Amino acid sequence: MGITCYWALLLSALLFGVSRVGFYESPANTRTYNSRVIDWMRSRFFRFMDIVVVPGHAAAETVRAMGVQPSRIMQGFNAVDVSEFHRASSLAALQNCSVNSNFGHRYLYVGQLIHRKRVDAIIAAFTQIATPYDELTILGSGSLRGELESMASLSNARISFLEYAENSTVPAIMSSYHTLVLASEREVWGLVVNEALASGMHVVVTENCGVLPSVRGMRGIYAVDENLIDLAKQMTASRRSWNGRILQPEILRHTPERFAGVFDSAFILSLREKKFGRAQTGERDEL
Structure with a gap:
């Protein structure tokens, strides 16, 4: 029809x-x-x-x-409202010093907990490279939540889950983290990448995501092979190069x-x- x-x-x-x-x-x-x-x-x-x-x-x-x-x-x-994300996350960051601390790197996933998103691969990669002070937070809901929580419970790494957040609170949440990880099998775009960049974060994102060719070359972008063979490596690279929030990210033009x-x-x-x-x-x- x-x-x-x-x-x-x-x-x-x-x-x-x-x-x-x-x-x-x-x-x-x-x-x-x-x-x-x-x-x-x-x-x-x-x-x-x-x-x-x-x-x-x-x-x-x-x-x-x-x-x-x-x-x-x-x-x-x-596009998303990158100006508002930048404003709100910058304001929240001023009130939250943990994102600029030296106590560990804080990784974040935001999205559905379904097979296509390959959150299990993010957990596995984080478990492989995490220091005792690093953290991974999974923000989202979906049919795989129980399975992913069980997987995380077997890891010695610091992994937590948040089930729900109002859209208006996402910039403040992002201000408390260093690196967003999006390991999807496929994405038409991946607007969460725009949001994270506008919030001053690094982003680890797979070649399968439609957003990558358009943000490649921006500061804080770490591209991952579509088969995830270098996911852990790029997550480590983001941690090593972290030097504070990106104050004027290129995404603000868009x-x-x-x-x-x-x-x-x-x-x-x-x-x-x-x-x-x-x-x-x-x-x-x-x-």
Whole structure:
């Protein structure tokens, strides 16, 4: 039913000469449906768009692989309210000196406790590299909670679980930790990475996450192989290089307002090209 509605809208737009702007965010490794028919329909649909907006490098690569011309792709940056996260976490950090102490490194996981997130691998890696003063906190709920708690109880490392937190309290929680760890088997993006970076944390994140190509090169990022063979190594590297919260993280440039501006530009360009004809502009840079 959903697919039929999309194609009906596209057909109507084509018949009446209406400008068409599409949005696509899924890297290739996160697709649920990959049959030849679905792949063909997906690629044809987006090739009929005047402009396709994507939230990062991984999605842009996927759209190009569909056959969409680079000149028709406008790339933004998937966003959360990084300014508010930065403000709230900075304020909380001033009241909490533990994050800057020398008593141990504090790791944090935030998310669902399900197989795809591979929290068991985080626990195993932490157990392998933890000093007596290091801590790992698992914040989240899900079907694997009991199994993960049992696994943690067999470890000599300091591992604790928090089941629930209001969204408004997450910046303050993050201000008390040094490194976020996201070891997912696949993620369309991973907005918790934006939140952690905005809070001044380091982030250990797998190659499988759509966010990584867009944040690679930012201070505090430690990339992990998709098979997690270097997870413990990168967690150790983050601990060794910790020198306090990152006070002005690069992620602060990537606000929701800036991402909204990409859509505004896409609509304007689509209407302009509909009126005056498509300009041969080449591939557009990230806005």
